[in-house]
Amino acid sequence: MSRTLILTTLSALLGHWRRHPLQVFALIAGLALATALWSGVQALNAEARASYARAANLLGQDQFDRILRQDGRVMDQAIFSKLRRTGYLVSPLLETRLGSGPNALRVLGIDPLTLPVAALPERLQSGSIAVTDILLEGQVLMTSDTASRGLPPDLTEQARTILGNARYDDTLATGLVIGDIATIAKLVGETGPTALIVSTPQPFGLAPIDTWLASQGDLILQQAETSNDLARLTDSFHLNLTAFGFLAFAVGLFITHATIGLAFEQRRTSLRALRALGVPLVGLIVLLAAELGVFALVSGVIGLGLGYGLATTLLPEVSASLRGLYGADIGAALQFDPIWAVAALAMSSIGATIAGASALWRVARLPILRSATPNSWAQTSAALRLVQAILGLGLLALSGLVVIFGSGLMIGFIGLAALLLGGALVLPFGLSVLLAGIATRVRAPFLHWALADMRLSLPALSLSLMALLLALSTNIGVSTMVGSFRATFTGWLDQRLASELYLTTATPEQAARVTDYLTPRVDAILPFALADTRFGGLPAELHGLVDHATYRDHWPFLEALPDAWSQMTEGQGVVINEQLARREGLEPGQDFDVTPTLTLPILGIYSDYGNPEGQAIIGLDLFKTLFPESPPLRFALRTDPATVTDLAADITEATGLSPQSMINQAAVKDISLRVFEQTFQVTYALNALTLGVAGFAMFTSLLTLSEMRLLQIAPIWAAGQRRQKLAWAEFLRIIAFASFCAIFALPLGLALAHYLLAIINVEAFGWRLPLQIFPADLVKLCALAAGAAAIAALWPAWQLARLSPHRLLGLFAHER
Amino acid sequence: MNARSLLALVFMWIAPVVYAQGFAGLGLSAEGYAAVDRSRPITFPQDHTAHPDYRIEWWYLTANLTDAAGNPLGAQWTVFRNATRPADGQSNAWEDGQIWLGHAAVTLPDQHYHSERYARGGTSQAGALLTENLLEIWIDDWGLQSLNTASETDALNQIIVSARGDTFSYELTLTSHGPFVRHGVNGFSVKSNEGQASYYYSQPFYQVSGTITLPNGARKVSGQAWLDREWSSQPLAADQAGWDWVSLHFETGEKLMGFSLRSRDETRFTSATWIAANGQPTAYGDGALRMTPIVTHDVAGRTLPVGWHITLPDQGLDIRTNALNPNAWMGGTIPYWEGPVFSTGSHQGRGYLEMTGY
Amino acid sequence: MLLELRNVSKSFESGEGRVTVLKDLSLQLSAGHSLALTGESGVGKSTLLHLVAGLERPDHGEILIKGQDITKLNDAGLAPIRRQSIGLVFQQFNLIPALTIGDNLSFQARLAGRYDRDWIAHLSQGLGLETVLTRYPEEISGGQQQRVAVGRALALRPDLILADEPTGNLDEENGQAVLSLFLQLIAESGAGLLMVTHSARIAAACETRRHLSRGQLQASDP
Known part of the structure; x- marks a missing residue:
């Protein structure tokens, strides 16, 4: 392709976006939102995992074996000296909890003189904090947020003085205090070490340390662990977040896919003309792909920014959740990781590819001569709808099988995904059957038309309706789970x-x-x-x-x-x-x-x-x-x-x-319930976000469709219907769609709740909860969905009400 | 800066300005610590054990040995004690204001093994103990221990010294065949023209037998050893950067202890003790002993004078020393060179060379 | 008088400034009569039709339908007149894609509350649409679609039919066939017809003909 040809082709292609800035907005917003939610969630996970890793390799737990008392209690200090004087290289560790309440501290006393260098805290190892500061000056290390959140209330004056002499080291976990073992012994009023860290290699010519331990009876050797309890415990929580991230990504892709599809369809004539004028197919596809690439890049950058913002905003809540659920402290400050930038751009590119692949495929197969059939991009044939429905039912059956036979968290999540995806796939068919059923019972001409018209526009809206269904079911599922949990928990507190x-x-x-x-x-x-x-x-x-x-x-x-x-x-x-x-x-x-x-x-x-x-x-x-x-x-x-x-x-x-x-x-009850509420803060936040994104998907679909809607509406208007009435019809149509979605979402959401309570919860937390339904919550959620849809429909309907007759007339006069 | 070097700082009781404070912090001010007093005589066996009121102290043994096949080798055993604060009677189970450091090495012509240990006082991981006339100095399973049972003999008369590293271990039995030697004026050893001093005595008359175990097996060894005892609160002047120190056993039965302290401005302060075969010491002040580098060798990224020309004209001494192994680098947290040497020239003999602050 | 236009003017903003399309135009059409309006492309024929249909408003002048000045009515007032009294047949067929042919035919009549099953059956028979009543617009041919548009306009028995190039999208032969059916059915229903076309041959089918040029009607009757 010559340069002129490329430029001409490009200007013909890009002209479309100039004329449809709304589509540009929808495309970028969809992709950026998908990227943002995904990368935000990933950033949260990464931050938490990094802090577990720090906790895991804290004092070389991942490299060095430890000697513990079998019953986990403090050991005699003499055991340390005895081992050293026998020649074994071990280093004492005094680990305990200090204070009570939400700000309780985990304190670690170390002996920098005998601790293997690799087991020293990071900043002591690098020398950015001098060993002498803790060994000789009696300073203790903690993060600045441990200090700023306040010390536990039940500390002695001496403890307060010791903790007051703190050096801030933000590479540590929140709530952790590290100091010289002599300082910590004074702090907690306890002498004996709780563990001895075993150096490697041990000196020349000694018997293996376990033979010595065997003669001691009550001491055991705990092997170095590469994964720690915390990471294992919290796995499920992060899988949860990841699932939310995926859900949000999928919802964002719905938006993008709808927009790219529409833009392609509207450019069909231009594309055909370009092909007829001699632009090679490969060149056209490359240019379209490049165009997508630019969109992906721009969206990726925006998504990255949004994702960072999101993660920063949610981190305190995630942190609170993790503390509430597992006592894991991950701090409240997010460290920016360049790997994100790459991941965000990759995700937005993947998103653009998924969303654009079918459009490009259709360009590749575009016949040059055959005339356009209106709306064909959106006209999923009844047959395809049926196939989708069958596939969906298959997935629902699969998730049912998982409930009965499956076990394990990962399998549980797969079943969950099958449930949601299956529900989404069945939706268009279900709605179509529902609408057809109602339409045959209605003879009032306007209502009859409105129902028929809803059915006709189903394919075009089905993606955003699926997104709404997903968001709504998740909301119903999660709120039912949290509600059940809260009810059980409150009852349990009364007993306990x-x-x-x-x-x-x-x-x-x-x-x-x-x-x-x-x-x-x-x-x-x-x-x-x-x-x-x-x-x-x-x-x-x-x-x-x-x-x-x-x-x-x-x-x-x-x-x-x-x-x-x-x-x-x-x-x-x-x-x-x-x-x-x-x-x-x-x-x-x-x-x-x-x-x-x-x-x-x-x-x-x-x-x-x-x-x-x-x-x-x-x-x-x-x-x-x-x-x-x-x-x-x-x-x-x-x-x-x-x-x-x-x-x-x-x-x-x-x-x-x-x-x-x-x-x-x-x-106690008050504190417990507060902790409980905090624990689910992040869930609430992600729920609201997902619903918001679904609402946005609906909004962009309606906006991009509004041009096409005029074709449906103009004849009705010309036949003597007022624009206001048509606008109302348009508005109510969307609310009706949302309400139908809610009808479908109810059983799906309750199934989801059952899943979460009976399978995921047991796997993740180790307890099972009875399912309780809260009708008021469900009504509220359905109203919320209708509200979100109403907000999404408000602007297009308003536009329609104010539409100049001229625009409508234009439709009667010229070829589109 | 890594953690290792920071540990060294710990031992030196250092603030950030360590390297402006003489080698290993030995030039820091001595406020609050006991001072070295010319009028206080050294007494045995009390002075064999630790002096916690003083800032720094060491038990320093070097042995020139030969294995059954006649191969020369050397062994070093050192325990340092360092006070982190003037003694105030405050202590708990993990801290008594003392930090201990052990160094041990075995040097062969082509190999040099060394190891290092740290310990906090108060835990009995390391310490010094004198009961009656039985002495024990230890860190981990390294020890220097009196063997004698007769109450009238000195605690250091017969001792057993042992150490163990990642790749070596040894156990040596030492028996003295001569008197203790007090350096300087009755053990008051001056280290600079400003008057910095330490208490310093030696037992250079040890005969040694024992076993050294290396990765390729154990070997019986025998030979001579030299024990140095030194303590002070401020042994170096602030501008002194390091020293070159020798102890030599000559074939005549005579011995020499000599050191040359280097200032930052390249001036030197020398001191020597000539020990007659019967143990009679002659102390020499600054300038009598001359030590001139003649052979340098690159080791651990530094250039060190491993061969020296040493003269003490008053005793007709004019020798050259050569290292058994020029790579005898003690690469621990406080790095220095320490290894066996041989002397040729006016007096044939063997001994140890120590070079710090390079 | 079924329809009367008095001194109607209409101008539009365009790229080159304000363009006057109709200037002090007056016109009368009595019930049961047909009037063809001819003129070059872009001369304002369609605009005139839109004004009469109440889809647009004139700058000046009065438009009376059965004696009522529709320029004085707001959207709420106009909608019932459109719904009850006027049948529209446009160049684009503008069928309602969501409804079947049968529903399309009866849609406006139902809206107007004047659904007459026999009349609509008669229309569909006359228009040859009986076989496609259950199909959707996109499933039938262009000629059939135009016939549906005609039938839909007639189904509510309006007083006035407004037609804009009703056969413009059809070939000559099809166009003639639809036109004759159209005129025949209009005659049966007793409605008045105002039709704009650029084709003199089609215009010839009407009782009266007027030519629109430079915003004014020419008395010419070729």
Whole structure:
């Protein structure tokens, strides 16, 4: 192709966009939105994963083995010296939690003198923070947002002083404090290390360290882990986000595909003319592809910017969700990664390719001479619609099979995708059948025409209707899931938190003082104790509780043997939480290793929502013999709820127990529910975004279609219908479409909710929830969908109402 | 700057200006620490063990050995103690204001093995202990330990010294055949014209036997060893950048300890102790000993004078020293050169050369 | 008088400034009569028709349909007149794509509340459309589509039929056939016809002929 030919052809092709700026907008907006949502979600995932990776390789967990006590407790400092003096290179680590509440800290004491260099925190390794600052100056490292979010309330003055001497290191996880082991020992009032990091290689001529450990009995060697618990725990959450990202991307592609298809159709005449004038087919396709490429580039850049903005906006919510669900801290600042730019551009190019491929294919097969049939691009034949519907039904069946036979998170998501895609594919056929059915029952001519016209415009709108269906079903599904969760959770809180006031004392002496004071003043004092341990190699908690009606009557057992609570408190068995039971495949009646030396039968399994870790409960008396060093320092009080506030004040006055050490039931519930709401913030946000994008897809479809709509409407107008009436009809038509979508979305959304609760939730969080339907929420969502559609239809309808008769007349006069 | 060099800074109790403060921070101000006092005599066995009031201290053993096949080799064993703050009685299980550092090496003509260990005081991972007249200095499983059982013999009379690295280990038994030698004036050793000084004594009369294990197997060794004990709170002047130090056993039974401290302006401060075969020391002040580099060698990216011309005219000494292995580089967090040498010229002999601050 | 135009003027903005299309034009058509308006392309024939149909408004002058001045009416007032009294047949057939031929034929009559099954059956028979009543517009030929347009205009028995090149898109033979049917059915319905065409031969089929030139009617009657 000569340069002139290329330029002439280009100007003929580009002329179209000059005349249809709205299409340019729709095309770029669609592609940019798709890219933005996708890359935004990816950025969030990447940020979170990077922080897990940092957590995973923190102190070389991924490279160096560790020596732990079998029961997970603090070990004697002498074990460290003994190993060193035997010649083994090990480095002490003191890891614990400090404070309570949402700002509780994870503190790590290290010995930089013996720690392998590769295990030093990043900035100590690079030298940008001097080892001397923490080793000799007693400074501690934490991120600036850990400092700015505030310290936990229940800290001693000394702890506050130590934490005040902080160096900010934003490569750490939020909520993590690292310091020299001597500093941290002072901070937490604990000496012994919790672990010993084993260097490699070990010196020349020593027996392998495990042979030494074998002679010690209660010490175990934990292998270096390449993947950590956190990454595994949170996998499902990120898969969730990714699914949302894909959904948004798909919705964005609907917009783009519709626009490119329309533009192609409107340029059909020009394309044919160009071909007739001797422009080679290959050249034409290359130019069209190049045009698409430019669109992809522009959209990619815009999408990148939007995606970054989106990710930055959502990060605090994602962060809150992750903290709420898993206690994982990922910080609130997003680091820009150049890999995004590449990914965003790649995604927008892929999007443009997917959306434009069929248009290019049709250009390639464009007959030069045959005359145009109007609207043919959008006229999906009834046959194709049927094929789509059959395919859709097949997918729905597949997702049904997954429900029955499948297991595993990935399979679950595949089933979910099949459900949604199947539903979307069935939609056009379903709507067509529905409309045809109604149309035959209506004889009023205008309404009859309106229904017939809706059916005719179905192919053109079907993509955006599918997008709306997807968004709406997802919304219904997710809100039903969250609603079910909230209802179950609230009920569970009522059962689990039956006592009116909870106290935490610091020492057995204080505990004695407090109980002495309280004994004559309250209905019951229920002491309990807890210890950190490991079940199945994973961190877990063991609790010791007493027998009391409060527990017997209210404890939220999912499954239990008769009289489980009383037997448990007598030391006859153990009760475990649902997470532990599902993880280890345990059932009541089976044996469970409470400690390496104690095996008890499982008496019951209770629900323990919101806790990612395993938990087991034994009788307090048994607990005391097993863990003499963890005396019961916590107490639940039964008393008249009305007196709780006064009682708390009296306790402080009489025993000096600080108000921070007492939490009343209402406050716990309040905090729990707040955490719960925070947890689902990001879900709400993504839901709203998806619905918004679907609304936008509808809007752009209507805009790009408005020119074609005139052809349908002009004869009706000429036949004596007022423009206002036609505009109203146009407006109501879209709302009717949205309402029909909502009708289809309801069963689809509820199926989705079932999926999320019965399959995804169990896989992801380890607990199953009963499905509850909230009709008010559903009505609200359907209204929202109609509202979104109404907003999308408002402008085109308004345009139509104000349309100059001249434009309509033009349609009668000249060839399009 | 990497973590290793930062660890070195730790040991030196350093602020960011370390390299303006003399080699290994030894020129830092001594405020709050015990000072070296000319009038305080060195007493045994008390002074064999640690002096936590002083900032810096070391037990430094170098051994010139021969294996059963007659091949020459050398072994080094050092433990440094460094106070991170003047002693204030404050301590907890992980910190007592002391940091310990161990260096060990084995040098063959074509191989040089070395290893380094750090430890914090307060954990018993490292320390110095004198009970009655039994001495133990240790870091990890490296140790210097009295062997004698008779209460009247000195704690350092017979000792066992051991160390272990990634690729070597050794265990040597040492028996002294001569008296302790106090350098300078009764052990008060001056290090600069401004008067910086340290307490410094040696046991140069050790006979050694033991085993050195290398990747290719264990070998029996025997030979001579020299133990240096030195402590101070500010041994170097602020402008002194490093030193070149030798200890030599001559075939005549005589011995020489000599060092040359280099200032940043290239001026040198020398000091020497000539030890007669019966152990009688003669101390020489600045200028008596002359040390002139004659052979240089590139190692670890630096150029070092591994061959020296050394004269002490007062004793008729005029020798040249050659390194057993010019690559005897101690490439740890505080890098320096330390290795066996042989002397030719007026006095034949063997010994150790140490060069710091290059 | 069925239709009367009094001193009607109309001008448009165009690229070269304001173009006057009709200037003080007056015209009368009595019920049951047919009038052909001829003229060159772009002379304003279609504009005149649109004015009469109430699809556009004149700059000056009055347009009376059955004595009522439609220029005084707003959109709400015009719509019933269009719906009840006027049948339109345009150059483009402008059938409603969403409806079948049968529904297209009866659509306006139903809207006007004047659905007469027998009359429409008669029309479809006369127009030869009985076999395509259940088809959609895009499925039939151009000639058939034009016949549907004619039938649709007649179906509500309007007082006035406005036709703009009703056979413009058809070939000579087809055009003649449709035209004669058209005129015959109009005669049966008793409606008045105002038809614009550039073809003298087609114009000849009407009782009266006027020629439009430079915005004015010429009294010529070739």
